[in-house]
């Protein structure tokens with residue numbers, strides 16, 4: 001596929017940690033990444049991205065603020081797929097100070113404008129916080145109804161619901177996948193200094209990139225799904241069976257094994 005005809009993938013939050021890794025992954029620069037990607041990229045963020053390539057489009061600064069619908073309409077124009085990562089990622093974020101604009105309005109705007117622009121699919125970065133109100137001893141399933149443990153998690157549950165509402169209204173022309181992302185960690189930073197519960201929630205950047213690939217490139221029959229985004233951990237705080245079946249996710253890392261290996265490497269055990 002030539003550069004000019006490649007479909008356009010818009011990544012919101014394109015300067016963030018997860019987007020920065022995924023841009024490198026799409027460029028084939030990360031261990032295990034596919035050598036080529038068929039996408040043209042447009043990175044959108046109020047901050048200037050650092051991992052963009054010369055051929056990427058970048059919308060940065062105030063015109064990239066996703067809490068403004070007109071900005072979002074421009075940002076998603078012509079997109080085939082939108083990976084919506086822009087948000088305040090803090091579970092302690094204040095509602096009026098931050099979440100209302102960055103997580104509530106921005107997500108509504110992205111989904112609304114995407115449907116209006118004929119975007120085929122939105123992949124939405126939800127969070128385990130959408131379901132961390134359930135008892136910690138209970139393994140969370142992707143089909144669980146939201147039970148957020150904090151207002152940030154409620155903002156992610158809102159995003160899942162907005163995706164579902166627009167899929168319900170769009171008669172098959174639009175699809176959405178919400179990923180309940182666990183604790184994102186670089187492989188070499190996984191350590192033993194967390195509870196087993198936290199370890200069991202971890203997802204490496206590499207596995208999350210695999211899941212993004214599965215959601216943006218594959219799963220053509222999915223109209224709406226919520227999937228779980230953690231690594232193939234020895235103990236799975238979130239079930240991965242439905243996610244494997246729905247989108248063909250094949251995680252390769254185990255946070256428990258990585259933590260042990262990293263501890264040995266630095267001489268802690």
Ligand SMILES: NC(=O)c1ccc[n+]([C@@H]2O[C@H](COP(=O)([O-])OP(=O)(O)OC[C@H]3O[C@@H](n4cnc5c(N)ncnc54)[C@H](O)[C@@H]3O)[C@@H](O)[C@H]2O)c1
Pocket residue numbers: 012013014015016017018019044045046047064065066067084085086087088089090101102106125126127128180181182183184185
């Ligand atoms: N990092 C994690 O462990 C984790 C876990 C679960 C879910 N998530 C979700 O994944 C996504 C990305 O997380 P991250 O860790 O890369 O966060 P990050 O803070 O590094 O990146 C988010 C980016 O979004 C941008 N942004 C925020 N509000 C914006 C707006 N209104 N308009 C335009 N850009 C805006 C920020 O400038 C930032 O660059 C977020 O939606 C977050 O809630 C992250």
